[in-house]
Amino acid sequence: MKVSYFPGCTLNTTGKGFDNAVRAATAAVGLELIELAEWNCCGATYPLIVDNMLELAAPAHVLVAARNQGSTVTTACTTCYNVLKRTNKFIREHPDERERLNAFIEAEYQGEVEVKDILHLLRDEVGFAAVQEKVQRPLKDLKVACYYGCMVLRPPAEVAYDDPDHPRSLDDLMTALGAMPVDYPHKNECCGAYLTVSAPEVTREMVYTILKSAQLAGAQAVVTNCPLCQFNLDKRQAEMAQFHAGFQSLPVFYFSQLMGLALGLDASEYGWERHYIDVRPLLNSLGL
Amino acid sequence: MADAENGYSKQVLIVGAGIAGMQAALDIANSGYQVVLVEQWPSIGGHMHQLSETFPTLDCAQCILTPRTVDVGRHERIALYTYSEIEEISGTVGDFRVRIRRKPAYVNWDLCTACGACTEACPQAIPVAFDRELELAKVMASGKVRLVGTGKAIYTLSPQAVPKKPVIDVRYCTYFQKGKCRLCEKVCPVGAIDYEQQPKWIEERVGAIILATGYELYPLEKLGEYGAGQIPDVIDALAMERLLSASGPTAGVMRRPSDGKEPKEVVWIQCAGSRDPEQGMPYCSKICCMYSAKQAMLYKHKVHDGQAYIFYIDIRSAGKRYEEFIQRAMEEDRVLFVRGKVSKVFREGDKVMVWGVDTLTGLPVEVAADLVVISPAMIPSEGTRKLATMLGVEVDEFGWWTERDGNLAPLETKQPGVFLAGAGIGPKDIPEAVSQGSGAAGKVLSLLSRWGGPSDPASE
Numbered sequence: 001m002k003v004s005y006f007p008g009c010t011l012n013t014t015g016k017g018f019d020n021a022v023r024a025a026t027a028a029v030g031l032e033l034i035e036l037a038e039w040n041c042c043g044a045t046y047p048l049i050v051d052n053m054l055e056l057a058a059p060a061h062v063l064v065a066a067r068n069q070g071s072t073v074t075t076a077c078t079t080c081y082n083v084l085k086r087t088n089k090f091i092r093e094h095p096d097e098r099e100r101l102n103a104f105i106e107a108e109y110q111g112e113v114e115v116k117d118i119l120h121l122l123r124d125e126v127g128f129a130a131v132q133e134k135v136q137r138p139l140k141d142l143k144v145a146c147y148y149g150c151m152v153l154r155p156p157a158e159v160a161y162d163d164p165d166h167p168r169s170l171d172d173l174m175t176a177l178g179a180m181p182v183d184y185p186h187k188n189e190c191c192g193a194y195l196t197v198s199a200p201e202v203t204r205e206m207v208y209t210i211l212k213s214a215q216l217a218g219a220q221a222v223v224t225n226c227p228l229c230q231f232n233l234d235k236r237q238a239e240m241a242q243f244h245a246g247f248q249s250l251p252v253f254y255f256s257q258l259m260g261l262a263l264g265l266d267a268s269e270y271g272w273e274r275h276y277i278d279v280r281p282l283l284n285s286l287g288l
Numbered sequence: 289m290a291d292a293e294n295g296y297s298k299q300v301l302i303v304g305a306g307i308a309g310m311q312a313a314l315d316i317a318n319s320g321y322q323v324v325l326v327e328q329w330p331s332i333g334g335h336m337h338q339l340s341e342t343f344p345t346l347d348c349a350q351c352i353l354t355p356r357t358v359d360v361g362r363h364e365r366i367a368l369y370t371y372s373e374i375e376e377i378s379g380t381v382g383d384f385r386v387r388i389r390r391k392p393a394y395v396n397w398d399l400c401t402a403c404g405a406c407t408e409a410c411p412q413a414i415p416v417a418f419d420r421e422l423e424l425a426k427v428m429a430s431g432k433v434r435l436v437g438t439g440k441a442i443y444t445l446s447p448q449a450v451p452k453k454p455v456i457d458v459r460y461c462t463y464f465q466k467g468k469c470r471l472c473e474k475v476c477p478v479g480a481i482d483y484e485q486q487p488k489w490i491e492e493r494v495g496a497i498i499l500a501t502g503y504e505l506y507p508l509e510k511l512g513e514y515g516a517g518q519i520p521d522v523i524d525a526l527a528m529e530r531l532l533s534a535s536g537p538t539a540g541v542m543r544r545p546s547d548g549k550e551p552k553e554v555v556w557i558q559c560a561g562s563r564d565p566e567q568g569m570p571y572c573s574k575i576c577c578m579y580s581a582k583q584a585m586l587y588k589h590k591v592h593d594g595q596a597y598i599f600y601i602d603i604r605s606a607g608k609r610y611e612e613f614i615q616r617a618m619e620e621d622r623v624l625f626v627r628g629k630v631s632k633v634f635r636e637g638d639k640v641m642v643w644g645v646d647t648l649t650g651l652p653v654e655v656a657a658d659l660v661v662i663s664p665a666m667i668p669s670e671g672t673r674k675l676a677t678m679l680g681v682e683v684d685e686f687g688w689w690t691e692r693d694g695n696l697a698p699l700e701t702k703q704p705g706v707f708l709a710g711a712g713i714g715p716k717d718i719p720e721a722v723s724q725g726s727g728a729a730g731k732v733l734s735l736l737s738r739w740g741g742p743s744d745p746a747s748e
Contacts, residue, residue: 165512
């Protein structure tokens with residue numbers, strides 16, 4: 001099937017490896033992503049203030065571009081997903097504000113487009129069973145801690161396509177790829193998000209809680225679907241041993257990277273060199 | 289019972305034999321009128337029967353309840369239908385027609401002498417609703433520890449049950465599931481086991497109805513942040529009552545489910561679902577502050593070196609001698625009250641970690657607990673809506689019975705002849721439920737007295 005694709009700024013820049021892997025892995029399972037002919041930044045946060053019209057303009061503009069190209073738009077960036085999904089819902093449910101917004105961006109948009117996270121499409125449209133059939137190199141013996149973060153789960157009534165407290169879509173995908181997802185309680189804990197800029201020590205401690213819990217459960221690596229989470233979980237490990245004696249680092253993958261590897265695709269452009277914690281020793285040791 | 293002059297029935301239907309329904313039944317029957325009392329559980333007494341002790345007096349719940357249940361059970365003017373459901377109601381005040389379905393117990397209760405041989409012989413240990421489906425650690429012959437239910441596939445609710453007659457839970461019974469066993473049949477000295485028993489239908493004509501349908505607790509499965517019912521040492525408050533009860537599955541010895549150890553750190557979590565518009569229940573469940581203080585107190589009486597924490601939003605102790613009771617929990621029993629919500633409960637090793645906040649200090653709190661007791665929202669008991677549709681009586685958006693007038697007609701409905709009592713109207717404690725039982729009985733009696741005095745059942 002063909003679906004409109006919104007890469008977003010992160011996947012277009014620092015997350016290029018994630019983007020490459022997403023495009024290759026989805027194509028390999030029959031999901032054809034057509035990049036929006038015209039797109040801009042999604043706004044990066046869903047506004048929480050009352051007079052939020054201006055901040056909705058950017059995501060609304062993306063939704064209009066998506067409407068002009070098809071009925072569903074997908075993105076692999078969880079933040080973009082969260083912003084677009086909630087903006088769309090807001091537009092659908094608030095006729096007065098919708099009118100003002102349309103006047104401002106010079107469009108006629110009623111919320112016709114469906115916004116779906118890429119993992120949601122993989123689960124419900126492609127199906128993990130179909131993914132499993134295409135696996136060439138099962139990720140045998142790889143114990144992964146699946147990490148979802150907040151953006152695809154909260155607020156549940158607006159964005160969640162999975163159980164917000166006990167999500168399992170990533171775990172099920174990893175199982176389909178032959179890996180062994182471990183059970184641990186912090187799959188959906190906040191990673192610290194943008195505090196990584198203003199208060200990196202706070203983020204570091206939040207990351208520590210998550211990684212420690214994953215390690216206690218026996219994980220050799222973390223896999224995530226969120227670029228900001230990936231950055232925090234990966235980058236904040238650099239100074240971790242200074243504050244937590246004996247801390248052993250843990251590679252942090254994007255799910256699409258592992259998917260591409262398992263499907264036997266050429267993984268040379270998956271941005272391995274951009275990881276702060278080198279993932280290659282682990283991959284080599286598993287013969288991947 | 290029809291009156292010769294106006295044809296009205298002076299018999300009364302009461303739905304639900306909890307403490308409210310029983311009170312109403314006794315008041316009406318003692319006034320000389322006939323009562324039909326219908327209960328879906330195998331025995332009467334309702335949730336009060338499950339409780340260890342009552343607040344604020346710490347009376348043993350079963351000790352004060354059993355004289356009532358016995359009175360109801362052998363009252364000559366109360367026709368008791370337990371393990372039964374209302375299937376159909378039609379008609380109007382003075383002339384309601386009721387169809388009652390009696391579920392098959394697979395035991396002939398007329399023959400059964402309540403000797404208990406069947407339960408003893410039954411090889412299937414199962415989780416039972418009366419014990420909140422608790423499963424407790426048990427060392428098997430192989431040396432492995434397994435979680436095992438506290439009842440048997442053929443069971444009575446408790447040693448004090450009225451009526452004290454067993455039922456078979458076919459979902460677990462080896463014979464019903466696999467076609468062999470029949471051990472209970474072999475040991476029954478009077479041949480009362482009847483695997484072929486069918487449901488029975490009973491038709492009654494009544495002049496008035498009291499709905500005393502009661503409440504349930506919001507299921508832990510729906511509280512994802514508190515472990516979604518998947519952590520054995522996270523239990524709900526009624527399960528804690530069973531663990532504290534001298535007639536409960538541990539005989540009142542404080543042991544936690546997962547490994548049978550004595551819990552040294554116990555956390556109570558208030559307002560789990562209640563006062564939470566996102567869960568769909570913005571209302572206060574009213575009794576949790578008091579029973580949690582009571583449970584924490586009872587726990588401390590059993591485990592002197594244990595620590596009890598109660599996380600609360602604010603303490604609602606409005607009632608006679610209630611606030612004094614809370615103070616006693618704090619001062620004499622050293623229960624630690626933490627003002628704040630708990631955000632997350634999860635397992636770490638053999639501990640249950642509790643993440644919360646103390647809003648008085650503004651600091652996050654983490655407790656490595658051995659046992660966590662949740663106070664889930666009270667919700668209307670199952671079947672309330674169905675009954676509402678049958679009767680044309682309104683329920684509110686949460687499913688609680690709607691009074692004819694919340695201020696001035698709190699025990700009446702918009703349907704003439706249909707009255708309300710107990711926690712089916714909304715969360716309430718025992719004294720209030722009992723008062724309403726008597727109140728509804730008074731309403732019914734004033735109606736019946738207008739149709740003439742009680743008549744001799746034999747004349748019917």
